Amino acid sequence: MVYLFLANGFEDMEAVVPFDLMKRAGIDVVTVGVGKTAVKSAHGLSVTAEISEENVDFKKAEAFVFPGGWPGAKNLKSSKIVNDAITFALHNDIIIGAICASPGYVLSGTGALSGKKYTCFPGFEVPEGEYTAEKVEIDGKLITANGPASAKDFALALVSAINGNLEGIEEFSE
DSSP states (O other): OEEEEEOTTOOHHHHHHHHHHHHHTTOOEEEEESSSSEEEOTTOOEEEOSEEGGGOOGGGOSEEEEOOOTTHHHHHHTOHHHHHHHHHHHHHTOEEEEETTHHHHTSTTTTSSTTOEEOOSTTOOOTTSEEOOOSEEEETTEEEEOSGGGHHHHHHHHHHHHHSOOTTOGGGOO
8 A cells, every 4th residue: 555645735746646657557545635635736736635644554554655845745744644654664664755845854854864865856955865866766665756847757666666567557657
């Protein structure tokens, strides 16, 4: 199970593209509403998440995915469940995916970046890891991307890491 966290102000492409491509690849993805299930994107898209944050079952998690956007990343960072999910992932070898502001903002101070290569949206770099400025950076179970333009590549990296194959979504991988 992949938990894709959505907080008010999330970046549309950074949530919808990974959700779509993971679903096409046959991955079980569930959207999680942070604060409430009815959330609105940074550009006004209203979405009803499938579950509330209280219903996340960490023991079923294969990955936790955090879109960026502003104030989406700020709202993710303030969620106890998000911080607990990151801690659980680090202690249980679970994939953490973060894009745009989320690598440098949401993951900052959690230990997720410590000793890792990562990328993020320019201006959100932190000294905890090794910032690379790549579109997508994969370092073990940490998958990061730099912003909306990299949403497809981020999604493909997640699919590859979660189920090891891009069958069914080959047309998106070129």
